[in-house]
């Protein structure tokens with residue numbers, strides 16, 4: 001369980017980035033953390049990892065305060081930062097071995113399997129593999145770590161198209177029920193069919209937090225040639241009008257468009273938890 005209680009954080013005095021934020025995440029969920037540039041997604045992941053300290057309020061992860069950096073907490077949490085600096089001279093295998101030594105539940109067999117699935121070289125120096133290959137290596141390490149809390153910052157940035165769909169498959173296949181993944185991303189299409197819950201942060205608060213199942217039970221995402229009078233939100237595009245309406249009785253749920261949902265929430269046309277026009 002991840003619990004934020006009245007958590008505030010600021011890089012600069014009198015300019016709070018998070019202001020008395022309350023938020024709760026149960027075990028076994030894949031969370032998509034969305035927000036505009038500068039909304040604070042990476043900062044939130046760093047706070048959860050204990051790399052930054054809240055100015056006030058509290059963060060608790062499975063009973064630990066991240067910033068206390070207790071060894072028992074650290075061996076059960078892994079963060080994949082957006083920018084990663086790896087030791088260029090180390091070989092892939094040596095790097096895996098050194099990281100694995102921090103994580104008692106590291107699953108070496110799973111790691112080998114994922115290296116194969118991601119088509120990663122086995123014996124190269126880290127300095128000789130591409131940005132995307134490094135990213136895949138780190139994703140595989142995170143999934144093999146056995147940690148209960150996985151914090152992934154823009155994991156699909158730099159992945160080619162086949163690797164993005166592999167990412168979704170590999171995460172789904174390798175996640176245990178007691179693990180929680182928080183994925184911060186702008187690449188909403190990459191996580192649309194992966195996440196259980198969509199969370200949007202803006203202006204220092206969680207402004208939307210909803211299970212994907214609840215979203216598809218409440219809202220219909222459609223495309224029409226003319227504006228839909230019932231739409232709570234619509235956007236004109238090349239193909240017509242992409243819109244969101246309340247899912248009326250007898251209507252089949254649709255595929256969620258996270259991008260449309262995000263724009264609707266940011267434009268204050270759609271709220272959590274209850275639809276405004278239901």
Ligand SMILES: Nc1ncnc2c1ncn2[C@@H]1O[C@H](COP(=O)(O)OP(=O)(O)OP(=O)(O)O)[C@@H](O)[C@H]1O
Pocket residue numbers: 011012017035036037038039040041042043044
């Ligand atoms: N080390 C720092 N010192 C001061 N300000 C910072 C620092 N790191 C981030 N910020 C500021 O905090 C705000 C949130 O940054 P953060 O990187 O957490 O946002 P983000 O949502 O991850 O953005 P993006 O989507 O662009 O990656 C931004 O205004 C940023 O300029």
